[in-house]
């Protein structure tokens with residue numbers, strides 16, 4: 069057997085490797101698409117969730133907060149705020165508490181970091197809460213590890 073790699077062997081490795089990884093790529097793509105479809109079915113994006121995301125983006129909440137660990141570290145993580153406000157036990161109570169929080173800012177309490185008043189309408193507040201509820205239902209595999217971010 070020759071010690072050097074022949075042209076034919078190099079070509080076979082190239083074509084074989086390309087074909088193999090192409091098949092792997094197609095299989096992983098199909099897997100991602102089917103997983104994404106399952107997730108979308110389990111936790112559908114309604115019109116109000118989409119509108120709430122718009123409220124979130126327009127008011128740049130991410131400038132101070134994190135969502136699923138991404139964002140600024142000035143204020144608490146909000147991907148799980150629905151759960152921390154008791155949404156799993158009492159959905160309407162958590163909705164009212166979150167809306168009251170939004171309406172009650174800034175708190176003016178000495179020594180606490182302050183959050184601005186956004187003057188959101190009732191519809192915007194409800195959409196925002198729907199978005200935060202939706203976010204809390206995404207399976208992030210317990211990310212971020214510390215609940216308050």
Ligand code: HEC
Pocket residue numbers: 123124127128129130131132133142143144145146149152166169175180181182183184186196216
């Ligand atoms: C300028 C920074 C800033 C921006 C922008 C901001 N927040 Fe906050 N937010 C804070 C701070 C600081 C706190 C914690 C205040 C405290 O504990 O007294 C907070 C707390 C909260 C809480 C309660 C969290 C908890 O764990 O108790 C919610 C809900 C919230 N913010 C929602 C929002 C939403 C929604 C937006 C966008 C519309 C937003 N915030 C934009 C600074 C900000």
